[in-house]
Amino acid sequence: MIKKATITDSISVAELANLLWPHHEIDELDEEFKQLICSENAACFVYYDETVPVGFAQCELRRDYVEGTESIPVGYLEGIYVRSEYRMKGIAKELLFHCEQWAKSLGCSEFASDCELHNTESFKFHLNAGFEEANRIICFTKKLC
Numbered sequence: 001m002i003k004k005a006t007i008t009d010s011i012s013v014a015e016l017a018n019l020l021w022p023h024h025e026i027d028e029l030d031e032e033f034k035q036l037i038c039s040e041n042a043a044c045f046v047y048y049d050e051t052v053p054v055g056f057a058q059c060e061l062r063r064d065y066v067e068g069t070e071s072i073p074v075g076y077l078e079g080i081y082v083r084s085e086y087r088m089k090g091i092a093k094e095l096l097f098h099c100e101q102w103a104k105s106l107g108c109s110e111f112a113s114d115c116e117l118h119n120t121e122s123f124k125f126h127l128n129a130g131f132e133e134a135n136r137i138i139c140f141t142k143k144l145c
Contacts, residue, residue, distance in 0.1 A: 002098055005044035005056070010034045012053040013044050020081040036060070045098040047082070047091050055082035057095035059102060062112075068134025069110045075103025077113035080125075096129055 005013050014029035021029070036042040036058065047055040057080040061073040077099055082091045100111050113131060115122035127133075 001048045001050075002045055002094055003048070004098070004102075005033070005037050005046050007034060007037055009044070009046050009053070010037060013037075013046060013056045013058075016046075016053060016056045016081050016083075017058075017079065019083070020079055033058075042078075043099065043102045045095050045102075047086075047095055049086065054086045055091045055095055056080070057092075057099050059099035061103070061106060061108070066110075066112045067114075067137075068132075069112055071108070071110050073106070073108055075100065075106075075108040075111040077111070092125060093129055 003009075010030050010033045011026075013033045014026050017029045017033065018024060018026050033044060037044055039060075042058070042060040044059075045057045046053050058078040060076050060078055062076045063073045066074040066076065077096065080092055080095055082095075103111050112134070113126060115126060117136065
C-alpha cells in the first residue's frame, strides 16, 4: 500500500531516509520531513507492507532552472529508497508514479531527478523508469579564507 505521508509518518520516513542518507541524524531528518509533509510544494509517499514501512519517495516543485527542462515549475524526485529485501518488485516505480501524479496535479508538464555519477543502481533505475539523461556535470567547491 502506498500513502501520502502525514505527520504521523514522519519518523518512519526519517528512518528510511537515514538508510539512504546515513550521514544525517534521524532527529534531523524527522524535523525536515515534518516540514516537507506540511509544505504545499513537497510531498512524501510511503510504501507499506501491511504495517511495515519499506520504501519512500520525496518529491518537490522546483521553480528555478532544472537541467534539461523547458517549463516552470518542474516536479523533482529528491529521494527514493526501498529496503533491499523489497527491491526488484516494482515498488520504486509505484512510488515514482505517485510523485509524478502529484506533480501533474499541480500543473507540471515535466518531471526531473538526478543521481551521483558513481551510483549505477540509481542511474539504471532512472533509465528503466523512463527518464532520459539530460546532462553530466562536475561540481566544485572551495573554502574561502
